[in-house]
Amino acid sequence: MIDKSIILNKYARNEVSPAEHEAFQSWLKTLPAGEIEALIDQYGEMVAGMESPGTAANPGLLAGIYREISKREAAATNIPIKRLTFRKWTWAAAIALLLIAGGIYVWKVNQPLPVPSELANNIKDIEPGTNGAILTLSDGSKLALDSIHSGTINLQGGAVAKISGDILIYENSGQASSYNTMSTPVGRQFQLSLPDGTKVWLNSASSIHYPTRFTGPERKVDITGEAYFEVARNAAQPFKVNVNNKATIQVLGTNFNVNAYDNEYTINTTLLQGAVRVLNSGQQSVVIKPGQQAKITNIASHQADQKGNIQVIAAANVDQAVAWKDGLFDFNGAELGEVMRQLERWYDIKVIYADGIPNVELAGKMTRGVSLQGLLIVLKELGVHCKLEGRTLTILP
Known part of the structure; x- marks a missing residue:
């Protein structure tokens, strides 16, 4: 019988063994979708509460849970899998913490998440406040x-x-x-x-x-x-x-x-x-x-x-x-313009719009400790496309 609190803690500290990982993934397939989503909530909160946000949380858990949820929801709704990304705040929270640790992971274990093409030419990243x-x-x-x-x-x-x-x-x-x-x-x-x-x-x-x-x-x-x-x-x-x-x-x-x-x-x-x-x-x-x-x-x-x-x-x-006081961005139900004003104040950037403010529905929370490029990768998954030049961020249609 798997003790989920112990195994999640091991994943959070990147201490899980290959055998434990394999056993956990097998157990994961036996759970109802609701329990799977509860696991990602628990894991995200566990990682966010760690004393050292730089600790390298293990991406394997997110990859496995992501695949299980997305496959089941895609089968039930006929929605392409990629559109299901980051529907829960903990996707963004956990990914942001992984970015802090220097590893951008989500689709596959130890496979880097590609940097969006509109950001690829940006050499210098912008650190958070x-x-x-x-x-x-x-x-x-x-x-x-x-x-x-x-x-x-x-x-x-x-x-x-x-x-x-x-x-x-x-x-x-x-x-x-x-x-x-x-x-x-x-x-x-x-x-x-x-x-x-x-x-x-x-x-x-x-x-x-x-x-x-x-x-x-x-x-x-x-x-x-x-x-x-x-x-x-x-x-x-x-x-x-x-x-x-x-x-x-x-x-x-x-x-x-x-x-x-x-x-x-x-x-x-x-x-x-x-x-x-x-x-x-x-x-x-x-x-x-x-x-x-x-x-x-x-x-x-x-x-x-x-x-x-x-x-x-x-x-x-x-x-x-009060999310800012607790070190978080909270995008749930927020208008894009409001979110961008928060980013201007925290990252010391200027935001402009190529063709007005897009009507994008935002959701999720994430740590304010992530670099700007890391945050933009997550926003791209939420449907916000950007171009960063120096300290000017252009929101694309």
Whole structure:
């Protein structure tokens, strides 16, 4: 009897023997299609959760499971096998992790997946974004935090912060309050622990402006771009977020994500825990509950849209809203233009369209740790054709 957890773990660490591989493939043929798909889900999550994403996960499992699922579905639906590729997010997640490990595999064990012809002439690949930020002090001086892996930073007014890994932590707020700004360039992200213990994750091309000491009746910060908050509870001193001077979020203690990039159609506040009040610039407000999302129109996409309107999504895709924080791209149900704007911010590229934005239905999740060319190989399987020249990516019809 095969213990699937043990054998999947061996595949994930590339420790499976030829005999184990043969036995597993034989066992695989006896399973119903639903159980086979559950295996690929389990394997993808197992690989994604490994401490070292560079560990060379074994491609043989994916190849075998791919063949079994595709053969059965193709027989049932008369759909060509190649159109079934990457219907599950874990195809993309596992392949992306294999790409990190330096082996591009999927169709056959130890056979490389061909690079699409439109990418073949691209010699220089583009690496993904990484951790890093710039800290601007109240006197205007700047510190590049990605060059400081550990240590203590003495700030104005006696405030003290330390770098621990990829987190800036305020330990002593000092006697007087001054303001600092953390900003992440394109292709960077970072974490911050504010003086009150509130934790902030800052996505690429974003910023947060905050005091080194919270005084007065409220704790107020200003953000641009995208940030995820875990707010330290203090009923006597409510927490307030000014979102790019276009919206305000009021909260006592909660976990939420704010996406407020200038080039996105809406400003989205997605609540995971607690309760928040979201106000637009006209002081209209809504209170949202966990699992809900407040959308404020940022760019009118239709004539009927009015800038600043608030809409509440009762059952929001919370996992998708915070996928970036967990190191993932989540393409499920996303418009191609939205996905490409994410890639621009993470890979520091410019995206142009040869003939408008193609109407392509996207699905799947994948790690943000894969190189751009690796991601484009996966997107090609989802029907998105591209041409990369330098740092300009052209989306083809």
